[in-house]
Amino acid sequence: GENVEQHPSTLSVQEGDSAVIKCTYSDSASNYFPWYKQELGKGPQLIIDIRSNVGEKKDQRIAVTLNKTAKHFSLHITETQPEDSAVYFCAASKRAGKSTFGDGTTLTVKP
Amino acid sequence: DSGVTQTPKHLITATGQRVTLRCSPRSGDLSVYWYQQSLDQGLQFLIQYYNGEERAKGNILERFSAQQFPDLHSELNLSSLELGDSALYFCASSSGTEQETQYFGPGTRLLVL
Numbered sequence: 001g002e003n004v005e006q007h008p009s010t011l012s013v014q015e016g017d018s019a020v021i022k023c024t025y026s027d028s029a030s031n032y033f034p035w036y037k038q039e040l041g042k043g044p045q046l047i048i049d050i051r052s053n054v055g056e057k058k059d060q061r062i063a064v065t066l067n068k069t070a071k072h073f074s075l076h077i078t079e080t081q082p083e084d085s086a087v088y089f090c091a092a093s094k095r096a097g098k099s100t101f102g103d104g105t106t107l108t109v110k111p
Numbered sequence: 112d113s114g115v116t117q118t119p120k121h122l123i124t125a126t127g128q129r130v131t132l133r134c135s136p137r138s139g140d141l142s143v144y145w146y147q148q149s150l151d152q153g154l155q156f157l158i159q160y161y162n163g164e165e166r167a168k169g170n171i172l173e174r175f176s177a178q179q180f181p182d183l184h185s186e187l188n189l190s191s192l193e194l195g196d197s198a199l200y201f202c203a204s205s206s207g208t209e210q211e212t213q214y215f216g217p218g219t220r221l222l223v224l
Contacts, residue, residue: 034212043113043201043215044154089154098167099213101154 002027004092006102014110019080021105023090024072030092033073034099035064038087047088048075080109114138115216117202123222129190132219136183136204142166143185144205144213145177149198160185161207192223 003026013019023033031052036044050057050064050073057064061080066073077084087106093099114137124130136143145157147170156169160179171177174192179185189196199220203213 036215041217043115043203043217045113045215046212049212091154098159098169099156101156103153 002030002092002094002100004090004100004102006090006105008105009103010106010108012108012110013080015080015082017080019075019077019084019107019109021075021088021090021107022072023074023092023102024070025092025100026071027092027094028068028071029094032093032099033064033066034091035075036089036091038089038104040086044089077107080107082109082111085109113214113216115202115204115214117200117216117219119219120217121220121222123224124192125224126192126194128192128223129188130192130221132187132189132200132202132221134185134187134202134204134216136185136202137214140204140206140214141183142205142207143179143183144203145171145185145187146201146203146215147198148201148218149195154201157187189221194223197221197223 006023034049037047038044061078063076087104089104090102091099116135118133141162144159147155157171159167177187199218201218203215205213
């Protein structure tokens with residue numbers, strides 16, 4: 001089955017710096033890659049997603065890039081703010097429903 | 112607020128017992144997904160239902176079962192509970208069966224003593 005590896009497991013940055021989280025996947029048939037943000041005591045919330053026919057997608061300070069050949073995708077957060085502090089999960093799926101998640105990255109933004 | 116509701120928020124029970132977790136999807140969503148989140152295993156997909164029928168199955172134990180009712184709410188039944196079943200259980204919903212945004216509920220925290 002699909003295997004998703006996420007790095008780093010923890011990331012600490014200064015406010016205003018950029019943060020990058022990387023994920024690799026094993027199944028070349030995977031074609032949908034969402035990113036979720038989970039704040040303490042809450043459920044994950046989708047922040048951005050990308051499909052395999054697109055190489056990059058941006059939404060304000062957040063961007064995701066996909067390299068299908070290398071089977072990896074990355075989340076980029078620019079101008080980080082303390083409220084960006086949370087656990088971020090990547091996921092991959094090749095069919096509706098069954099998503100495989102990475103183990104999560106705990107991002108801390110220091111003011 | 113995602114629009115997905117889960118009850119109860121917290122559940123404490125003993126080994127060997129059986130519990131039922133409930134989920135109401137967002138209005139209009141036909142798909143419901145169940146996930147288990149434990150400290151050492153991250154988010155694990157358990158099962159998906161679409162309009163009352165099982166659609167996809169993940170790492171769901173035989174001691175666990177789920178169903179989706181005609182009003183589209185779903186229940187996850189956990190039986191013969193073990194200490195290792197202690198985790199957060201999330202329900203998510205989406206409008207259909209395509210790869211689309213899943214909206215997660217606030218979760219049920221289960222503690223098995």
